[in-house]
Amino acid sequence: xxxxxxxxxxxxxxxxxxxxxxxxxxxxxxxxxxxxxxxxxxxxxxxxxxxxxxxxxxxxxxxxxxxxxxxxxxxxxxxxxxxxxxxxxxxxxxxxxxxxxxxxxxxxxxxxxxxxxxxxxxxxxxxxxxxxxxxxxxxxxxxxxxxxxxxxxxxxxxxxxxxxxxxxxxx
Numbered sequence: 704x705x706x707x708x709x710x711x712x713x714x715x716x717x718x719x720x721x722x723x724x725x726x727x728x729x730x731x732x733x734x735x736x737x738x739x740x741x742x743x744x745x746x747x748x749x750x751x752x753x754x755x756x757x758x759x760x761x762x763x764x765x766x767x768x769x770x771x772x773x774x775x776x777x778x779x780x781x782x783x784x785x786x787x788x789x790x791x792x793x794x795x796x797x798x799x800x801x802x803x804x805x806x807x808x809x810x811x812x813x814x815x816x817x818x819x820x821x822x823x824x825x826x827x828x829x830x831x832x833x834x835x836x837x838x839x840x841x842x843x844x845x846x847x848x849x850x851x852x853x854x855x856x857x858x859x860x861x862x863x864x865x866x867x868x869x870x871x872x873x874x
Contacts, residue, residue, distance in 0.1 A: 716741060722752050727759035735760050739768065748772045754780050761787035770797040770821065778806040785813020795821040797848070804828045811836040818843050823850035831859030838866035 714734070718725055719741050727735065735756060742748035748769070757764075757780065767788060781802060784791065791814050796802055802825055811817075811833070820837060822829045829852040837844065844867055849855060 712737070712741075719745075719747065723755055727756060730760050730763075732760075732763050732765065735764060736766065736768070743769060743772045746772075750780055757784070757787040762789065764788045765790050766793040766795075767791060768793070768795040769799055770795045772799055778803050781806050782809040783813075784810055785815075788814075790816060792816055792843075793819040796825065797821045797823040798825075800824075800826055800828075802828050804830060804833050807833045808836045811840040815841055816843060817841040819846040820844065821848040822852060823848050825852060827854045830854040831856055831862065834859040835862040835866075838863045842866075842868055 718727075718738055722738070722742075730738075739748065739753075739756065742752060753769075761784075767784065778801070781796075782805075784794070794810070794814065794817060796807075804827075807822070807825075807828055817837075820841070822833075829849060831854075834847075834849070834855055837847070839862075847863065847867075
């Protein structure tokens, strides 16, 4: 069975291999999303690569999906997501186990435009304080996914329910 890559896939692969030497300032969000998806799927997303992507093109990004990016070891970069991506509306950090509670609270304070957040399977980083921070600091939140976040108690769930103004989905 022969696999034919789309032009976008081929370009994203070339960019992935030369990422640190390429100017991404004119790339559109779909292209950036594709590059991140390839980097994550190949376990090749590192702190320097994410920093390059976010500093070059974060201003156009409304979504950032880093789910299962185990090689990403820098909470410093993630703490600055709000500054680097001021228009961010959707953030997926599912299975990014290196993310700390402090980083998540920092993200909540800086990303007030978030509408969708996935924090599933972040072990102990997601607790009542973290959920309360997102529910207070992100008034546009519509969808929150917390599957496998066992440190959340009824207190965190109540804070989330009380502060969400436009809930569409929580799990």
